[in-house]
Amino acid sequence: MTTALDQDAVIRYEPRGAARALFKSRADELVIAGPAGTGKSLAALFRLHLTALHNPGIRCLIVRKTAVSLTSTTLVTFDKKVAADALARRIVSWFGGSAREAACYRYSNGSRIVVGGMDKPEKIMSAEYDLVFADEATELTITDWEAISTRLRHGALSWQQQIAACNPSHPTHWLKLRCDQGDATMLISRHRDNPAYVNPDGTYTPTGAAYFKKLDRLTGVRKARLRDGTWAAAEGQIYETWDDAVHLVDPFAIPDGWTRWWTVDFGYTNPFVLQCWAEDGDGRLFLYREIYRTKRLVEDHARDILRLVRRCATCCKSTAPGHDCHACGTCVLEWTEPRPRAVICDHDAEDRATLERHLGMGTQAARKSVSDGIQAVQSRLAVAGDGRPRLFVVRGALASRDLLLEEASLPMCATDEVGGYVWAVKPGNAGGLKEEPLKKDDHAMDALRYMVAARDLGARPSVRWLN
């Protein structure tokens, strides 16, 4: 596809397969779904950009669950791969937003592409649109999706369309069901649709070969979804009712009155996991911070977490080069959040002693019984009478990404583990009786279970202060 922009600017984009079908469809609701890196986002972004260029005065929306995730992913692709030339030639200009108006791309022909997250819906949802693109749409709730559809009535274009792009999720995800029921049209995007990765004869480009090497290292349900593009649930998934749209919440200011707990699962080659939990007045648990890292000593983790929860209140004002308030001993540090009522740990005696020494806090041995712990987590994940579950993970809880894990395509946090946390089928057990979890990629799942077990299965734990 070649489009002339003004006199001399030209965009070259070759849509293949589902991307090509996307350009031809006039369906009201369109879902382009497929494994990672097939060109879904690029196709939908080009669809909006080219439509905005050719149709003066239209209004489009690019939306994701959170504004932050949109800026760091989809809009980077838009700026660099889709509208770079138009931006450079000022056919399109970026407007950063104001108190009244949402951020948007302004086209010289009067068209607009507004951008925003459903975490701050006020500005984007007060306007009307001709075309909407929701990226990573499995993150949205059906309520988000339906709310967006009410905004599709601008009428400057003769047709209106709501486009979703996503990787497959579990087989009963509302977006998949919507397509199965005929309320939306699904286009299945494949790696062969992406000329950056796959040549027309099916061989891989050098970039594609490197990319597929990473995807091939995935395992279990993540491989099924991101490499093979199937709407799969892990066979024997333990927390079957886990649903990102229900159990993930946006960051919020956690009241100081909420009780804090820390849970720890030790590891060096395997990840060390430390989770910070907040418990609201009704006993709901929120995982709001997570350290998930390999190849670091317990004392390094202790230092990391203390740096995250303390700041320098009275500085010694040392001018020594490399002065570090957290290490200096003269600076007075204060906590920026309530101290945990207990630090609930995996049982390794030596690691616990090291952690206690470096945190200056006592720890408690976790209640490790697996079967009743899992049942307790399952009951918390179930949606209660008030329409909410009793356990949540705050988006962005991960303190920092472990690049070694990222490179190896291994889980990097609790929400990466949950879909692949499965029952082991014991050898010789003909009925495949589900007795215990597979001991793989279960580190955050253990720490999460310790938390729930401590609250729901045992006596109320408390912390001993060592200094």
Ligand SMILES: Nc1ncnc2c1ncn2[C@@H]1O[C@H](COP(=O)(O)OP(=O)(O)OP(=O)(O)O)[C@@H](O)[C@H]1O
């Ligand atoms: N038709 C195309 N021509 C040139 N490059 C393409 C094309 N389609 C995709 N690419 C490139 O391939 C890479 C992956 O594309 P994109 O991010 O759109 O994939 P995706 O399917 O949205 O991935 P994810 O599942 O991770 O969201 C990007 O660098 C993109 O520029």
Ligand SMILES: [Mg+2]
């Ligand atoms: Mg994408």
